[in-house]
Amino acid sequence: MRRHYATIKDIAYALSISVSTVSRALRDTHDVNADTRKMVLEMAAKLNYKPNFNATGLVKNSTHNLAVILPAITNYYFSTVFTGIQEVAYSNGYNLILYVTNDDAAREENIVRNLSFSSLDGLLVSVSSKADASHYFQEIIDDGVPVVFFDRVVENIRTSKVMQDDYNGAYEATVHLIRNGYRKIAHITGPAGLTLTEARLQGYLDALQRHKLAVRKKWIIHSGFSQQSGEEDARQLWKLNDKPDAVFAVNDRKGIGAIISFKQLAVQVGKEIGIIGFTNDPMSSIISPSLSTIAEPAFEIGQRSCQLLLNHIRKKHFIPEEVILPGRLIVRESSRRS
Amino acid sequence: MRRHYATIKDIAYALSISVSTVSRALRDTHDVNADTRKMVLEMAAKLNYKPNFNATGLVKNSTHNLAVILPAITNYYFSTVFTGIQEVAYSNGYNLILYVTNDDAAREENIVRNLSFSSLDGLLVSVSSKADASHYFQEIIDDGVPVVFFDRVVENIRTSKVMQDDYNGAYEATVHLIRNGYRKIAHITGPAGLTLTEARLQGYLDALQRHKLAVRKKWIIHSGFSQQSGEEDARQLWKLNDKPDAVFAVNDRKGIGAIISFKQLAVQVGKEIGIIGFTNDPMSSIISPSLSTIAEPAFEIGQRSCQLLLNHIRKKHFIPEEVILPGRLIVRESSRRS
DNA sequence: AAATTCACCGAGAACGTTCTCGATTCCTTA
DNA sequence: TAAGGAATCGAGAACGTTCTCGGTGAATTT
Incomplete structure (x- = not known):
């Protein structure tokens, strides 16, 4: 079985300080003494501490996970778009959960309906060509989940979209x-x-x-x-x-x-x-x-989509944008x- | 901001029963009356309940997330392997978090070191060609994280591997x-x-x-x-x-x-x-x-790798296997x- | 009719964090 | 010298689940 990773409590116990202080030291730089902070950081390294994203996700109601839904990945266009997405996700500290629908509408619906939005900050989608996808995507947008469509978009849904011209x-x-x-x-x-x-x-x-x-x-x-x-x-x-x-x-x-x-x-x-x-x-x-x-501009479409999604996530009231990039x-x- | 999803507590409150009962009704079929179960299920659907994976992950110490680390995805071989992986992950209810290293050793190390193993059940890796990857992969294997290598494997690490011949x-x-x-x-x-x-x-x-x-x-x-x-x-x-x-x-x-x-x-x-x-x-x-x-056999390599990883995750003491598939x-x- | 079993359910702790609210100490200022 | 403020820290609730333990009432057995 999996060995137990050191927690914030272990660090607190080892240093005889409170968990609050450890938590603060591990994140903010303010409101905590520089020496204490150093102590905590050293002990964290020593104990091989790794933050538990489930716990932080639970209290902050935001993991750093984005879901990407693609019709296929064995394909120059989509894999290049994904690479663009991944480039900005990576530099912003976001992880990408990738779902491939094989261009199957039923599978797409199944995936969307089973997404755990509690552990997802947003969604990037290029819809399956067979899907009349409006209903289940509209539902999750109504639930307040930030969604950006790219390439194969759904027309009658009001959210950000990125396409080539x-x-x-x-x-x-x-x-x-x-x-x-x-x-x-x-x-x-x-x-x-x-x-x-x-x-x-x-x-x-x-x-x-x-x-x-x-x-x-x-x-x-x-x-x-x-x-x-x-x-x-x-x-x-x-x-x-x-x-x-x-x-x-x-x-x-x-x-x-x-x-x-x-x-x-x-x-x-x-x-x-x-x-x-x-x-x-x-x-x-x-x-x-x-x-x-x-x-x-496949790579750029990926980048812009992800950037748009991050803006969407960060701002409370984000006005949907449509980006249209020229071909050559x-x-x-x-x-x-x- | 995101609307709040209904929780198990909301269901319990709406039905004037305890959260324990709701929790049981939502999972097991035993130890709960058929009528109660039906009630709960109906109310869950009515309130649009979605389980919070952070919470379950926290208590069960296991999300259904697998990380996949690839040198590239814009490439027939790797994207096909990924499709194979995704096929068995999907049918077993696992999500895939995909990281692309661009064949950059530093980036690979950065990714591996920042993985949150608390929200990961296992790891599938084809290493970067520039990486002397043994040390940081060995560390996480010592921590008890199930890892399967495929295609570009690390020789001196004892874990499961899947390769073509x-x-x-x-x-x-x-x-x-x-x-x-x-x-x-x-x-x-x-x-x-x-x-x-x-x-x-x-x-x-x-x-x-x-x-x-x-x-x-x-x-x-x-x-x-x-x-x-x-x-x-x-x-x-x-x-x-x-x-x-x-x-x-x-x-x-x-x-x-x-x-x-x-x-x-x-x-x-x-x-x-x-x-x-x-x-x-x-x-x-x-x-x-x-x-x-x-x-x-790229697709099959993906399937076998993922299957091996799932076996590894499910069994306490799993003996590493090496699978070698013939070419044609x-x-x-x-x-x-x- | 008493004893035992069984089906079903509730209370409450636990998981690992963050965050609010105060408490303490020490320094500054009038 | 007393009062105010800043810097630093701790206690404890909260997030949404699961799980253990025990309790209740009904059904079954002796």
């Missing part, structure tokens, strides 16, 4: 294809209903309209976010009588899937078909032809007709 | 190159001193000796684990007068780096130079020519001379 990124991606001479541009995207999906779709549509290009329903395919979905979508597009000459993929994984399918179909990527993705996953520069994309066009081989 | 994987990879006609086989690997590095190096060396092939010191390069290191190592190898005709990379990222460099040098990968990696990172099938590799050769274009 999906609309303008999509617009820019589409315009880039148009400028490179592509005219029949398809869009393979994620599940309908998500803010992210809708915003990118709208950016794509507006770019087409602005340039007076045709919008074909058959050229817009909703499916999953995976590489495999991208492969399937591309094959489906190529079965059409009226084939597109370019594809804007909602993310790089789908874009890569499309490249793979078109290579298998012996379609020359870049010439016969232009492709652009969204994310700037390292894979997009590894694949050949390399994939043009809109780089997302990266041109590679998959969209160059030259 | 690095030696045999490396042996098999090297033999595969030999069977495909490569004779001058280099090895680009990670920092010396790590068990993982040493085991793979030894497998490589033994395979060469067994087949009576030359071992050249210049063909063995120790550097980091990154793709960039792989690129640099490849360029360095190609500057030699006595150039190798194949490269066994310690992991796929370095293998991919090597492929990229050789492509830049206009060296035909597969023909002029054979390359094999280790991991089966999805990138290895994306890159062209695709990278042969030894597939690691995957042949792709980078090592086929055909």
